[in-house]
Amino acid sequence: MTELGAFLRARRELVTPQEAGLPVVGVRRVPGLRREEVALLAGISADYYLRLEKGRVRHPSVQVLEALARVLRLDDDSRTHLVGLGSPRPRRARARRREVVPPSTAALVAMLPLPAFVEGKFMDVLAANPLATALSPRIVPGANRLRDVLLDEGEQALIPYWEEGAAIMVAHLREAAGADTDEPRLVELVGELSVASPLFRRLWARHDVRHRGGAAVPFEHPSVGRLTLHREKLQISDTDGMMLVIYHPEPGTADADKLALLGSAVAQAVPQVGAVAGGLGGGRAQAERSVAVGPQE
Numbered sequence: 194m195t196e197l198g199a200f201l202r203a204r205r206e207l208v209t210p211q212e213a214g215l216p217v218v219g220v221r222r223v224p225g226l227r228r229e230e231v232a233l234l235a236g237i238s239a240d241y242y243l244r245l246e247k248g249r250v251r252h253p254s255v256q257v258l259e260a261l262a263r264v265l266r267l268d269d270d271s272r273t274h275l276v277g278l279g280s281p282r283p284r285r286a287r288a289r290r291r292e293v294v295p296p297s298t299a300a301l302v303a304m305l306p307l308p309a310f311v312e313g314k315f316m317d318v319l320a321a322n323p324l325a326t327a328l329s330p331r332i333v334p335g336a337n338r339l340r341d342v343l344l345d346e347g348e349q350a351l352i353p354y355w356e357e358g359a360a361i362m363v364a365h366l367r368e369a370a371g372a373d374t375d376e377p378r379l380v381e382l383v384g385e386l387s388v389a390s391p392l393f394r395r396l397w398a399r400h401d402v403r404h405r406g407g408a409a410v411p412f413e414h415p416s417v418g419r420l421t422l423h424r425e426k427l428q429i430s431d432t433d434g435m436m437l438v439i440y441h442p443e444p445g446t447a448d449a450d451k452l453a454l455l456g457s458a459v460a461q462a463v464p465q466v467g468a469v470a471g472g473l474g475g476g477r478a479q480a481e482r483s484v485a486v487g488p489q490e
Contacts, residue, residue: 195248196372197278202246203400204265205231212266226264235260253279270368274402278372290378290433294320294486298429298437303484306456307441312338312426314369314434315378316362320486327459328412328422328440334485337382339366343390353411356392363396364403369434405436416458417451 194202206225210217213226213234226234232242237257244250258279262272292313299320302309308328310321316338325332331341331348339362341348342355349355370379386393411421422440429435442449 194246195251195278196374197251197275198246198248200275200278200400201231201261201265203398204267204271207399208264208266213264231261231264234264251279255279270364270404271402274368274371280372290314290376292317292319292433292435294435295429295432298435299484299486302437305439307439308332308422308452309437309439311429312436312438313378315339315366315376315382316369317378319435320484322484323459323462324456325440326485327455328414338362340382340386343386343393351412351414353413358410359392360396360401361403361408363393364401365405367397367400367402368404410440414451414455417455420448420451422448422452 205228206223208225210221210226210230213230215226215230215234228242228246229239232239235242235257237260241250245253255276258276259272262275265271267275294311298311302311302320302322305322306324308322308325310325310332311319313319318332318334318336318338320334321332329348329351331345332338339359342352342359342362352358366379366382370376373379383397387397405426407423407425409421410424411419413419420442422442425439425441427437427439429437440452442452
Protein backbone atom coordinates (compact mmCIF):
# COMPACT_ATOMS: atom_id res chain seq x y z
CA MET A 194 0.00 0.00 0.00
CA THR A 195 1.26 3.48 -0.86
CA GLU A 196 1.32 6.43 1.53
CA LEU A 197 -1.67 7.81 -0.37
CA GLY A 198 -3.60 4.57 0.09
CA ALA A 199 -2.72 4.35 3.78
CA PHE A 200 -3.86 7.93 4.32
CA LEU A 201 -7.21 7.35 2.57
CA ARG A 202 -7.90 4.20 4.54
CA ALA A 203 -7.01 5.76 7.89
CA ARG A 204 -9.10 8.85 7.29
CA ARG A 205 -12.22 7.04 6.02
CA GLU A 206 -12.18 4.90 9.16
CA LEU A 207 -12.52 8.09 11.22
CA VAL A 208 -15.70 9.34 9.47
CA THR A 209 -18.99 7.89 10.67
CA PRO A 210 -21.93 7.29 8.31
CA GLN A 211 -23.93 9.83 10.30
CA GLU A 212 -21.26 12.49 9.71
CA ALA A 213 -21.36 11.69 6.00
CA GLY A 214 -25.15 11.93 5.90
CA LEU A 215 -25.71 8.21 5.25
CA PRO A 216 -28.39 6.06 6.86
CA VAL A 217 -27.15 3.25 9.10
CA VAL A 218 -28.75 -0.07 8.16
CA GLY A 219 -27.89 -3.36 9.86
CA VAL A 220 -24.67 -4.27 11.62
CA ARG A 221 -21.51 -2.60 10.35
CA ARG A 222 -18.32 -4.64 10.62
CA VAL A 223 -15.89 -1.88 9.70
CA PRO A 224 -15.11 1.39 11.51
CA GLY A 225 -16.08 4.52 9.66
CA LEU A 226 -17.09 4.49 6.02
CA ARG A 227 -16.92 1.59 3.59
CA ARG A 228 -14.89 2.01 0.41
CA GLU A 229 -17.97 1.96 -1.78
CA GLU A 230 -19.59 4.66 0.36
CA VAL A 231 -16.58 6.95 -0.05
CA ALA A 232 -16.63 6.34 -3.80
CA LEU A 233 -20.36 7.08 -4.05
CA LEU A 234 -20.08 10.33 -2.10
CA ALA A 235 -17.01 11.44 -4.09
CA GLY A 236 -18.64 10.67 -7.44
CA ILE A 237 -16.11 8.07 -8.58
CA SER A 238 -16.43 4.35 -9.23
CA ALA A 239 -15.94 1.89 -6.40
CA ASP A 240 -13.32 0.07 -8.47
CA TYR A 241 -11.33 3.26 -9.01
CA TYR A 242 -11.40 4.07 -5.29
CA LEU A 243 -10.32 0.52 -4.45
CA ARG A 244 -7.35 0.88 -6.80
CA LEU A 245 -6.49 4.20 -5.13
CA GLU A 246 -6.38 2.61 -1.69
CA LYS A 247 -4.44 -0.40 -2.93
CA GLY A 248 -1.83 1.84 -4.51
CA ARG A 249 -2.61 0.93 -8.11
CA VAL A 250 -3.39 4.54 -9.05
CA ARG A 251 -0.52 6.70 -7.89
CA HIS A 252 -1.35 10.11 -9.33
CA PRO A 253 -5.09 10.84 -9.38
CA SER A 254 -6.36 14.20 -10.55
CA VAL A 255 -6.62 17.13 -8.18
CA GLN A 256 -10.38 17.13 -8.76
CA VAL A 257 -10.66 13.56 -7.46
CA LEU A 258 -8.49 14.36 -4.45
CA GLU A 259 -10.54 17.46 -3.63
CA ALA A 260 -13.73 15.39 -3.80
CA LEU A 261 -12.22 12.80 -1.46
CA ALA A 262 -11.07 15.55 0.90
CA ARG A 263 -14.66 16.80 1.09
CA VAL A 264 -16.07 13.33 1.80
CA LEU A 265 -13.41 12.61 4.41
CA ARG A 266 -14.06 15.97 6.11
CA LEU A 267 -10.43 17.04 5.91
CA ASP A 268 -9.27 20.41 7.21
CA ASP A 269 -7.00 22.66 5.15
CA ASP A 270 -3.75 21.11 6.39
CA SER A 271 -4.95 17.56 5.70
CA ARG A 272 -6.36 18.53 2.30
CA THR A 273 -3.01 20.04 1.30
CA HIS A 274 -1.27 16.89 2.53
CA LEU A 275 -3.61 14.66 0.50
CA VAL A 276 -3.03 16.62 -2.71
CA GLY A 277 0.71 16.43 -2.09
CA LEU A 278 0.56 12.65 -1.69
CA GLY A 279 -1.12 12.38 -5.06
CA SER A 280 1.36 14.61 -6.88
CA PRO A 281 4.08 12.99 -9.00
CA ARG A 282 7.58 13.49 -7.63
CA PRO A 283 10.99 12.20 -8.70
CA ARG A 284 12.41 9.36 -6.65
CA ARG A 285 15.93 9.77 -5.39
CA ALA A 286 18.40 7.69 -3.45
CA ARG A 287 17.97 8.13 0.29
CA ALA A 288 20.85 8.87 2.61
CA ARG A 289 20.93 10.29 6.10
CA ARG A 290 20.56 14.06 5.69
CA ARG A 291 23.08 16.41 7.27
CA GLU A 292 21.28 19.11 9.22
CA VAL A 293 23.71 21.99 9.69
CA VAL A 294 22.55 25.06 11.60
CA PRO A 295 23.51 28.23 9.70
CA PRO A 296 26.13 30.14 11.75
CA SER A 297 24.06 33.32 11.63
CA THR A 298 21.08 31.43 13.09
CA ALA A 299 23.23 29.96 15.88
CA ALA A 300 24.42 33.49 16.71
CA LEU A 301 20.83 34.76 16.76
CA VAL A 302 19.72 31.97 19.11
CA ALA A 303 22.51 32.91 21.51
CA MET A 304 21.67 36.63 21.43
CA LEU A 305 17.96 36.23 22.09
CA PRO A 306 16.96 37.08 25.69
CA LEU A 307 14.21 34.45 25.39
CA PRO A 308 14.20 30.62 25.37
CA ALA A 309 15.13 29.68 21.81
CA PHE A 310 16.35 26.64 19.94
CA VAL A 311 16.65 25.25 16.44
CA GLU A 312 14.50 22.26 15.56
CA GLY A 313 15.25 19.98 12.61
CA LYS A 314 12.72 18.70 10.10
CA PHE A 315 11.82 15.75 12.34
CA MET A 316 12.01 17.63 15.67
CA ASP A 317 15.64 16.95 16.53
CA VAL A 318 17.15 19.71 18.67
CA LEU A 319 20.10 21.10 16.72
CA ALA A 320 21.03 24.15 18.82
CA ALA A 321 19.72 25.75 22.01
CA ASN A 322 20.48 28.70 24.26
CA PRO A 323 20.86 28.32 28.05
CA LEU A 324 17.44 29.82 28.79
CA ALA A 325 15.75 27.18 26.63
CA THR A 326 17.62 24.47 28.54
CA ALA A 327 16.59 26.12 31.82
CA LEU A 328 12.98 25.97 30.68
CA SER A 329 13.37 22.25 29.94
CA PRO A 330 16.56 20.26 30.58
CA ARG A 331 15.60 18.14 27.57
CA ILE A 332 16.03 21.05 25.14
CA VAL A 333 19.64 20.25 24.32
CA PRO A 334 21.37 19.31 21.06
CA GLY A 335 20.95 15.63 20.31
CA ALA A 336 17.52 15.39 21.93
CA ASN A 337 14.28 14.94 20.01
CA ARG A 338 11.24 16.89 21.17
CA LEU A 339 8.66 14.28 20.19
CA ARG A 340 10.63 11.43 21.74
CA ASP A 341 10.98 13.33 25.02
CA VAL A 342 7.29 14.22 25.24
CA LEU A 343 6.30 10.61 24.59
CA LEU A 344 8.92 8.79 26.65
CA ASP A 345 10.49 11.08 29.27
CA GLU A 346 8.59 11.34 32.56
CA GLY A 347 10.36 14.58 33.41
CA GLU A 348 9.10 16.23 30.24
CA GLN A 349 5.60 14.90 30.85
CA ALA A 350 5.63 16.40 34.36
CA LEU A 351 6.75 19.72 32.90
CA ILE A 352 3.97 19.92 30.29
CA PRO A 353 0.36 19.65 31.49
CA TYR A 354 -1.88 17.90 28.95
CA TRP A 355 1.20 16.31 27.40
CA GLU A 356 -0.85 13.66 25.62
CA GLU A 357 -2.78 16.34 23.72
CA GLY A 358 0.54 17.98 22.92
CA ALA A 359 1.94 14.68 21.68
CA ALA A 360 -1.02 14.25 19.32
CA ILE A 361 -0.33 17.68 17.80
CA MET A 362 3.38 16.90 17.46
CA VAL A 363 2.70 13.59 15.69
CA ALA A 364 0.45 15.48 13.27
CA HIS A 365 3.32 17.95 12.77
CA LEU A 366 5.63 15.03 12.00
CA ARG A 367 3.20 13.74 9.34
CA GLU A 368 3.05 17.18 7.77
CA ALA A 369 6.85 17.48 7.73
CA ALA A 370 7.27 14.02 6.20
CA GLY A 371 4.72 14.46 3.41
CA ALA A 372 5.16 11.62 0.94
CA ASP A 373 8.85 11.21 1.82
CA THR A 374 8.25 8.55 4.45
CA ASP A 375 11.40 6.66 3.46
CA GLU A 376 13.80 9.34 4.70
CA PRO A 377 16.28 7.47 6.94
CA ARG A 378 15.94 9.78 9.95
CA LEU A 379 12.15 9.55 9.83
CA VAL A 380 12.23 5.76 9.46
CA GLU A 381 14.58 5.53 12.45
CA LEU A 382 12.45 7.80 14.64
CA VAL A 383 9.11 6.19 13.72
CA GLY A 384 10.58 2.74 14.30
CA GLU A 385 11.92 3.68 17.73
CA LEU A 386 8.70 5.32 18.87
CA SER A 387 6.48 2.59 17.45
CA VAL A 388 8.29 0.05 19.63
CA ALA A 389 8.47 2.19 22.75
CA SER A 390 5.14 4.05 22.78
CA PRO A 391 1.63 2.58 22.31
CA LEU A 392 0.32 6.16 22.22
CA PHE A 393 2.56 6.98 19.28
CA ARG A 394 1.41 3.86 17.40
CA ARG A 395 -2.23 4.91 17.78
CA LEU A 396 -1.58 8.51 16.78
CA TRP A 397 0.64 7.65 13.80
CA ALA A 398 -2.00 5.23 12.47
CA ARG A 399 -4.58 8.06 12.34
CA HIS A 400 -2.61 9.99 9.69
CA ASP A 401 -3.55 13.32 11.27
CA VAL A 402 -1.77 16.28 9.67
CA ARG A 403 -1.15 19.71 11.16
CA HIS A 404 1.07 22.58 10.06
CA ARG A 405 3.81 23.55 12.48
CA GLY A 406 3.02 26.96 13.91
CA GLY A 407 2.55 29.05 17.01
CA ALA A 408 0.64 28.10 20.12
CA ALA A 409 0.25 28.98 23.79
CA VAL A 410 2.10 26.37 25.86
CA PRO A 411 1.62 25.88 29.63
CA PHE A 412 4.47 24.66 31.81
CA GLU A 413 4.66 23.35 35.38
CA HIS A 414 8.22 24.43 36.07
CA PRO A 415 9.89 23.06 39.23
CA SER A 416 11.60 26.41 39.96
CA VAL A 417 9.01 29.07 39.08
CA GLY A 418 5.72 27.14 39.03
CA ARG A 419 2.96 27.36 36.44
CA LEU A 420 3.53 29.69 33.52
CA THR A 421 2.18 29.95 29.99
CA LEU A 422 4.39 31.05 27.11
CA HIS A 423 3.65 31.74 23.47
CA ARG A 424 5.64 29.48 21.18
CA GLU A 425 6.61 30.69 17.73
CA LYS A 426 8.01 28.38 15.04
CA LEU A 427 9.72 30.29 12.25
CA GLN A 428 11.00 28.65 9.07
CA ILE A 429 14.75 29.11 8.60
CA SER A 430 15.46 30.06 5.01
CA ASP A 431 17.64 27.89 2.79
CA THR A 432 17.19 24.81 4.99
CA ASP A 433 15.13 21.66 4.58
CA GLY A 434 12.47 22.24 7.20
CA MET A 435 14.54 23.71 10.05
CA MET A 436 12.59 25.87 12.48
CA LEU A 437 13.65 28.58 14.89
CA VAL A 438 11.55 28.01 18.01
CA ILE A 439 11.08 30.91 20.44
CA TYR A 440 9.07 31.07 23.66
CA HIS A 441 7.88 34.46 24.90
CA PRO A 442 5.46 35.62 27.60
CA GLU A 443 2.63 38.11 27.48
CA PRO A 444 4.23 41.42 28.54
CA GLY A 445 3.38 42.70 32.00
CA THR A 446 2.05 39.40 33.28
CA ALA A 447 3.07 37.05 36.07
CA ASP A 448 4.33 34.73 33.33
CA ALA A 449 6.75 37.45 32.21
CA ASP A 450 7.95 37.89 35.80
CA LYS A 451 8.52 34.16 36.18
CA LEU A 452 10.48 33.93 32.94
CA ALA A 453 12.57 36.92 34.02
CA LEU A 454 13.29 35.14 37.31
CA LEU A 455 14.38 32.05 35.39
CA GLY A 456 16.53 34.24 33.16
CA SER A 457 18.20 35.84 36.17
CA ALA A 458 19.18 32.41 37.47
CA VAL A 459 20.61 31.53 34.07
CA ALA A 460 22.51 34.83 33.87
CA GLN A 461 24.14 34.14 37.22
CA ALA A 462 25.18 30.67 36.12
CA VAL A 463 26.31 31.77 32.63
CA PRO A 464 27.47 35.43 32.85
CA GLN A 465 27.89 35.89 29.11
CA VAL A 466 24.16 35.26 28.58
CA GLY A 467 23.33 38.30 30.68
CA ALA A 468 25.78 40.43 28.74
CA VAL A 469 24.34 39.33 25.42
CA ALA A 470 20.76 39.74 26.58
CA GLY A 471 21.46 43.35 27.49
CA GLY A 472 22.41 44.23 23.92
CA LEU A 473 24.56 43.29 21.00
CA GLY A 474 27.77 44.80 22.32
CA GLY A 475 29.16 41.38 23.22
CA GLY A 476 29.64 40.67 19.53
CA ARG A 477 29.27 37.57 17.42
CA ALA A 478 31.99 35.53 19.10
CA GLN A 479 30.51 36.08 22.56
CA ALA A 480 27.05 35.16 21.28
CA GLU A 481 28.25 31.94 19.71
CA ARG A 482 29.82 30.86 23.03
CA SER A 483 26.42 31.06 24.74
CA VAL A 484 24.58 28.62 22.50
CA ALA A 485 24.97 24.86 22.39
CA VAL A 486 25.14 23.40 18.91
CA GLY A 487 24.99 19.65 18.49
CA PRO A 488 27.26 17.55 16.32
CA GLN A 489 26.37 18.01 12.69
CA GLU A 490 25.41 14.78 10.97
